[in-house]
Amino acid sequence: MLRVDNSEAIPVEFSPELVAKFGDIVSRYPEGKQKSALLPILHLVQAEFGWVSAPAMDKVADYLHIQDIEVYEVATFYSMYFMRPQGKYMLEVCRTGPCCLVGAEKIMDHIEQKLGVKEGDVTPDGLFSWRGVECLAACGFGPVLQIGPEYTFYEKLTNESVDQLISDLKAKASN
Amino acid sequence: MARKLLLEHINVPGINTFDVYRSKGGYAAVEKALKTMSSDDVVEEVKKSGLRGRGGAGFPTGMKWSFLAKPEGVARYLVCNADESEPGTFKDRYLMTYIPHLLIEGMIVASYALGAKTSYIYVRGEMMPQIRILEKAIAEAKNKGFLGRNILGSGYDLELYVQPGGGAYICGEETALLESLEGKRGNPRIKPPFPAIAGLYGCPTVVNNVESIAAVVPIINEGGEEYAKVGIGRSTGTKLISAGGNVKNPGVYEIDLGLPVEEFLYSEEYCGGIANGKRLKAVVAGGSSVPILPANLFMKTITGEPRLMSYESLAEGGFVSGTMMGSGGFIAFDEDQCIVRNTWNFARFYHHESCGQCSPCREGTGWMEKVLHRLEYGHGKMSDMDLLVDVSKKIEGNTICPLGDAAAWPVASAIRHFRDEFEWHVTNGAEAVTRNYGIAHYADPLPKVEAV
Numbered sequence: 001m002l003r004v005d006n007s008e009a010i011p012v013e014f015s016p017e018l019v020a021k022f023g024d025i026v027s028r029y030p031e032g033k034q035k036s037a038l039l040p041i042l043h044l045v046q047a048e049f050g051w052v053s054a055p056a057m058d059k060v061a062d063y064l065h066i067q068d069i070e071v072y073e074v075a076t077f078y079s080m081y082f083m084r085p086q087g088k089y090m091l092e093v094c095r096t097g098p099c100c101l102v103g104a105e106k107i108m109d110h111i112e113q114k115l116g117v118k119e120g121d122v123t124p125d126g127l128f129s130w131r132g133v134e135c136l137a138a139c140g141f142g143p144v145l146q147i148g149p150e151y152t153f154y155e156k157l158t159n160e161s162v163d164q165l166i167s168d169l170k171a172k173a174s175n
Numbered sequence: 176m177a178r179k180l181l182l183e184h185i186n187v188p189g190i191n192t193f194d195v196y197r198s199k200g201g202y203a204a205v206e207k208a209l210k211t212m213s214s215d216d217v218v219e220e221v222k223k224s225g226l227r228g229r230g231g232a233g234f235p236t237g238m239k240w241s242f243l244a245k246p247e248g249v250a251r252y253l254v255c256n257a258d259e260s261e262p263g264t265f266k267d268r269y270l271m272t273y274i275p276h277l278l279i280e281g282m283i284v285a286s287y288a289l290g291a292k293t294s295y296i297y298v299r300g301e302m303m304p305q306i307r308i309l310e311k312a313i314a315e316a317k318n319k320g321f322l323g324r325n326i327l328g329s330g331y332d333l334e335l336y337v338q339p340g341g342g343a344y345i346c347g348e349e350t351a352l353l354e355s356l357e358g359k360r361g362n363p364r365i366k367p368p369f370p371a372i373a374g375l376y377g378c379p380t381v382v383n384n385v386e387s388i389a390a391v392v393p394i395i396n397e398g399g400e401e402y403a404k405v406g407i408g409r410s411t412g413t414k415l416i417s418a419g420g421n422v423k424n425p426g427v428y429e430i431d432l433g434l435p436v437e438e439f440l441y442s443e444e445y446c447g448g449i450a451n452g453k454r455l456k457a458v459v460a461g462g463s464s465v466p467i468l469p470a471n472l473f474m475k476t477i478t479g480e481p482r483l484m485s486y487e488s489l490a491e492g493g494f495v496s497g498t499m500m501g502s503g504g505f506i507a508f509d510e511d512q513c514i515v516r517n518t519w520n521f522a523r524f525y526h527h528e529s530c531g532q533c534s535p536c537r538e539g540t541g542w543m544e545k546v547l548h549r550l551e552y553g554h555g556k557m558s559d560m561d562l563l564v565d566v567s568k569k570i571e572g573n574t575i576c577p578l579g580d581a582a583a584w585p586v587a588s589a590i591r592h593f594r595d596e597f598e599w600h601v602t603n604g605a606e607a608v609t610r611n612y613g614i615a616h617y618a619d620p621l622p623k624v625e626a627v
Contacts, residue, residue: 028336030250030293033376038358039341043300070358077360077530078341080300096262097463097520098419098506134344134524135262135463136301139504140417140425151303 012056014063018048022063034064038074042081047149051082079133080148087122087129089169092146093157095132099142107143108132110159114166127173128166180393180405180413181386182429185273191308193315196276204395205321208284209329212395217288221391223399225411230256230347230384231462231502233486236391242371243289244379252380253291255282255388256352257298257305260344261462262524263504266415267385269427271298271305275312279335281388283321284395286333289381293334296385297352300340309337344528348576349382350374351530362532363576384502386415407433410485414503420459421509423447434484436460437474440507453509456614457593460489461501463521464581466588467514468498494588510614515600515607518589519547525582536579539570543586550597553604560590560597 014022022041029036038060045056057071064071075081082090093099093108108119111130115123122129138144141155145162147169154165179185189195196202208217222237243251255278259267271278278296286294298306313335316322324332338356340346346355350364353375374380390412394402403411410432416439419425424447430439439445440455449455458473459465475481477496482488486500508517526540543566549555567583574580590597595615600607 028295028334028338030376033357035358036338036356039300039355040339042341043303043339064358066358073360074341074358078300078343080342095520096524097459097517098263098504100517100520101420101506101508101512133342134527135260137259137265137268137299139263139265139419139506140427141265142419146301149303151301153304 010053010055012049012053012059014045014059015048018044019063026064035066035070038064038066038071039078042071042075043149046081050088051085085122088127088173089129089147091128091130092133092136092148093130094134094136094138094142094144096135098135098139099144102142104132104143107145107157107159107162110162114163127170178405178431179429180402181270181277181389181415182274182427190274191272191276191312193276193312193319196274197319200396201276202280202316202321204392205280205283205287206327208287208395209327209331214288214290217284217391217395220394220399221288224390224394224402225399225406225409226387226390226394226402227410227486228384229386229390229414229503231261231464233500236383236387239371239383240285240289240381242369243381244372245290246379250293250376250378251289251291252375252378253282253286253289253294254349254352254356254375254380254382255294255296255385256347256349256382257296257302257385258340258347258352259302259385259502260299260347260528261464261502261504262521263417263419263459263462263506264502265417265419266427266503268302268305269417270385270389270415271302271309275305275308276316277389277392278309278385279312279316279322281391282335283316283326283333284391285381285383285388286335287331288391291381292332293336295336295338295356295375297338297340297346297356299346300342303339306337306339313337343530344524345530345576345578348578351576352382353380360530362530363578365575405431407483407485408487410487410500414484414500416484416503416505418446418505418507420506421450421453421512422505422507423450430484432483432485433488436482436484439484439505446505446507449507449509451509453511454614455507456510456512457508457514458498459504459506459508459585460498462504463506463524464577464584465499465501466494466497466584467518467592468496468588469592472496472592473498494584495591498588511611513551513611514589514593514596515547515551515612518586519544519551521585522547522582525578529578529582533574533579535570535573536582539566539579540582542566543582547586550600551607553600553607555597555601555604557598557601559601560594563587564590 025037143157226236227233346361351361370380455470476491522544526544567587570579571583
């Protein structure tokens with residue numbers, strides 16, 4: 001399975017503000033242990049660019065003085081890092097047992113129908129994608145979904161609340 | 176109503192801010208520990224309390240602390256495991272969201288006890304809102320002199336940082352968590368050496384769950400012996416239980432260990448029974464990895480004793496007829512839930528979350544998922560149940576970390592207790608995709624066995 005998508009991998013530049021944030025993170029660890037900053041830095045990169053491209057990973061490797069492969073192996077291991085571009089709003093719905101007991105599967109069906117795209121695909125307007133994810137530790141308030149990069153939670157979902165959320169996000173995007 | 180040790184002030188408006196938390200007696204444990212106790216005294220109190228790790232393993236926290244190696248000139252670390260990912264568990268999220276300073280206070284006291292000068296709270300990456308809450312709380316505490324250099328004039332220095340994960344269940348395993356904190360894939364390490372000898376950056380390290388660290392605060396405030404008076408037997412103190420699934424009142428409850436399960440499940444103070452007036456079919460008592468029990472075996476042990484919410488009582492009967500306290504992720508299944516579908520769902524979870532390091536787990540979790548998928552969708556064979564048990568037995572105990580066991584137990588226990596439902600999925604394949612098996616006899620009272 002192709003995990004890293006290079007088709008849209010245009011060179012990236014890290015702004016001075018972003019690099020300053022990197023520096024703040026690196027200062028949390030002992031001298032020489034700057035690799036510890038890798039996961040938090042990848043989150044910042046994804047928040048900035050919407051996904052984690054190969055050129056971005058190479059630049060992170062340069063910044064942390066580690067090999068490129070050390071970044072690739074981490075970025076592909078953890079489920080939160082997107083290896084290809086996503087919709088502006090990625091709806092991540094919990095699909096694990098406790099949420100399914102209270103109707104998560106029906107919510108996913110509804111989202112698929114509402115957005116008209118399959119899991120992992122992007123709507124033609126580039127606004128939305130969706131996928132099922134594993135337990136989000138909100139089992140008492142299911143069904144739940146989250147939307148990055150803030151990872152805001154939407155709990156006790158119903159078809160109506162999902163419709164409302166999608167129209168709110170559309171309105172937000174057009175402003 | 177039982178006294179709350181952790182959540183007493185959770186509903187106080189503004190308790191997430193330093194000032195309100197302080198006005199409710201917050202940070203008294205830091206003052207007491209740093210001003211009047213040696214670090215060994217703190218460890219001793221925690222030992223006396225009988226506190227057991229609240230993340231799932233239930234290992235005595237004080238003992239874990241006393242194993243920490245203290246070589247001269249080598250840094251020591253305390254790492255808080257806030258990678259809460261066990262399906263059914265959401266207590267740590269709750270605690271960090273509403274009363275973050277309790278965790279910060281516990282971290283300061285525990286770090287002092289262990290002699291750590293830098294400590295990390297490893298929070299699962301999806302909990303970005305909680306990460307922001309904790310970072311704000313840390314900044315407040317630092318501003319008030321409870322973190323940083325020379326805390327409260329005691330000469331003790333501590334820096335506390337929050338580290339986000341990247342979305343991987345396996346990082347809740349302590350050595351995988353340390354790998355992740357070092358910026359690597361979350362592959363668990365072979366033990367020994369244990370983290371107490373060689374943990375973060377090869378230095379002696381203690382990894383504790385959020386709730387364990389929070390419990391240190393009441394233990395220091397009231398003394399270990401007082402804390403140990405709450406609870407029952409070796410299950411001392413209070414425990415946060417995340418109640419979910421088909422209970423009427425889902426949420427996080429702080430219970431005295433030893434509370435009868437019947438009271439927890441049916442009293443209005445806690446779960447309030449099963450939602451929509453339905454009957455209870457099954458319970459997963461401690462997070463998805465512990466054995467599932469049918470209603471009758473959950474309410475009473477095989478010998479007919481009422482079961483209690485304690486480490487010992489839940490485990491009564493071993494794997495044959497008992498389960499485990501685990502992380503306190505309490506999932507109730509009503510009469511309309513399908514055990515086969517849920518078992519498949521959990522198997523998919525473990526397959527997805529296996530790190531891939533050990534072949535029994537990497538391959539076995541995938542096989543179990545596929546076999547359960549065909550059973551759920553009406554294409555199973557009668558031999559599949561034995562096949563699943565066989566695969567689960569070949570994973571269990573044959574992997575570096577407990578994820579293999581965690582994947583094996585739910586499958587093995589579901590077949591042990593609900594084999595007739597699995598068989599019905601084979602014999603009535605077409606029907607099984609349109610309707611559920613129902614409650615069968617699982618909720619019946621146990622037959623009374625008379626000695627002859």
